[in-house]
Amino acid sequence: xxxxxxxxxxxxxxxxxxxxxxxxxxxxxxxxxxxxxxxxxxxxxxxxxxxxxxxxxxxxxxxxxxxxxxxxxxxxxxxx
Amino acid sequence: xxxxxxxxxxxxxxxxxxxxxxxxxxxxxxxxxxxxxxxxxxxxxxxxxxxxxxxxxxxxxxxxxxxxxxxxxxxxxxxxxxxxxxxxxxxxxxxxxxxxxxxxxxxxxxxxxxxxxxxxxxxxxxxxxxxxxxxxxxxxxxxxxxxxxxxxxxxxxxxxxxxxxxxxxxxxxxxxxxxxxxxxxxxxxxxxxxxxxxxxxxxxxxxxxxxxxxxxxxxxxxxxxxxxxxxxxxxxxxxxxxxxxxxxxxxxxxxxxxxxxxxxxxxxxxxxxxxxxxxxxxxxxxxxxxxxxxxxxxxxxxxxxxxxxx
Numbered sequence: 001x002x003x004x005x006x007x008x009x010x011x012x013x014x015x016x017x018x019x020x021x022x023x024x025x026x027x028x029x030x031x032x033x034x035x036x037x038x039x040x041x042x043x044x045x046x047x048x049x050x051x052x053x054x055x056x057x058x059x060x061x062x063x064x065x066x067x068x069x070x071x072x073x074x075x076x077x078x079x080x
Numbered sequence: 081x082x083x084x085x086x087x088x089x090x091x092x093x094x095x096x097x098x099x100x101x102x103x104x105x106x107x108x109x110x111x112x113x114x115x116x117x118x119x120x121x122x123x124x125x126x127x128x129x130x131x132x133x134x135x136x137x138x139x140x141x142x143x144x145x146x147x148x149x150x151x152x153x154x155x156x157x158x159x160x161x162x163x164x165x166x167x168x169x170x171x172x173x174x175x176x177x178x179x180x181x182x183x184x185x186x187x188x189x190x191x192x193x194x195x196x197x198x199x200x201x202x203x204x205x206x207x208x209x210x211x212x213x214x215x216x217x218x219x220x221x222x223x224x225x226x227x228x229x230x231x232x233x234x235x236x237x238x239x240x241x242x243x244x245x246x247x248x249x250x251x252x253x254x255x256x257x258x259x260x261x262x263x264x265x266x267x268x269x270x271x272x273x274x275x276x277x278x279x280x281x282x283x284x285x286x287x288x289x290x291x292x293x294x295x296x297x298x299x300x301x302x303x304x305x306x307x308x309x310x311x312x313x314x315x316x317x318x319x320x321x322x323x324x325x326x327x328x329x330x331x332x333x334x335x336x337x338x339x340x341x342x343x344x345x346x347x348x349x350x351x352x353x354x355x356x357x358x359x360x361x362x363x364x365x366x367x368x369x370x371x372x373x374x375x376x377x378x379x380x381x382x383x384x385x386x387x388x389x390x
Binding site: 001002003004005006023026027029030031033034035036037038039040054057058061062 | 189190191193195198227228229230231232234258259269273276277280283285286289290291292294295296297299300353354355356357
């Protein structure tokens with residue numbers, strides 16, 4: 001996966017993301033690509049692990065783009 | 081497919097392996113007919129209406145893989161014995177209807193990531209065009225997603241290969257794949273990105289992936305985890321490789337556990353690391369670290385050798 005360029009990192013920081021969040025996003029995306037053979041996704045354990053990772057990627061992507069949600073908003077979304 | 085659709089398939093051999101190689105290593109660079117959006121909708125990929133942009137991407141990929149740009153330090157497949165065992169074909173497709181079977185690239189949700197639909201593109205190459213590729217680049221001009229990404233190969237271990245050992249663990253550089261490694265490459269991307277993604281795509285899910293070194297992962301052939309960082313990174317086929325103690329000047333963040341293999345040129349980051357951070361912006365000076373280059377070329381050489389030589 002192509003790493004974020006310095007310009008992109010600057011933009012995410014202007015949007016309020018922290019270094020830790022930017023790095024976590026890249027790490028989770030990279031893990032999704034290389035931790036498991038996509039052919040193994042038929043197994044429940046891999047699917048569950050991937051679902052959790054994907055949900056967190058979604059949260060982080062919104063943060064990187066300046067759409068940080070409050071704890072209450074996240075709670076409402078996940079309880080639906 | 082509607083009968084009135086006018087399909088264009090232009091297949092060109094950009095490089096042909098030396099005749100003595102019965103089964104060369106085959107690289108296919110193909111334009112993406114349709115895009116699968118995050119919601120599942122399918123639309124025609126703009127690249128299928130822009131052959132000059134496709135040809136430009138083909139040149140970028142080809143030159144980078146074979147170390148041709150004058151300022152590129154990484155020779156990669158341009159190494160003589162490897163280059164002569166490689167065949168490169170590029171395929172431009174146009175006029176395909178917006179149907180899922182022709183969507184070889186998907187746009188990932190919650191990101192600007194593009195991914196190759198590796199089963200679909202491999203099936204099309206094999207069954208429609210008769211091309212058995214070992215490495216696939218799918219070129220897209222998505223208007224919304226431009227973060228290139230690759231998947232490794234799923235090896236066909238039943239058909240044999242060349243054995244190797246890394247740190248005492250046996251692996252196999254397989255002659256064939258069940259699904260080849262595939263890169264989703266944006267038409268606007270540069271040669272260093274092509275090299276980086278090819279590094280991933282030439283790895284194997286069963287016999288060793290090549291990881292991104294700019295995240296604290298520490299898995300795969302090219303990264304490990306632990307502190308303190310040991311002097312020796314690994315032993316591959318009896319050869320000992322040292323670690324990169326300082327991550328080539330980028331430095332390992334204090335919170336990291338990952339560490340990497342020594343570099344060919346410690347002045348510049350590895351191709352698989354954050355090459356954007358190369359000193360002076362000289363990204364083309366970046367090379368693969370020592371174990372990554374050896375491992376990947378060993379894999380390619382195994383495939384080149386599979387049919388024997390005349």
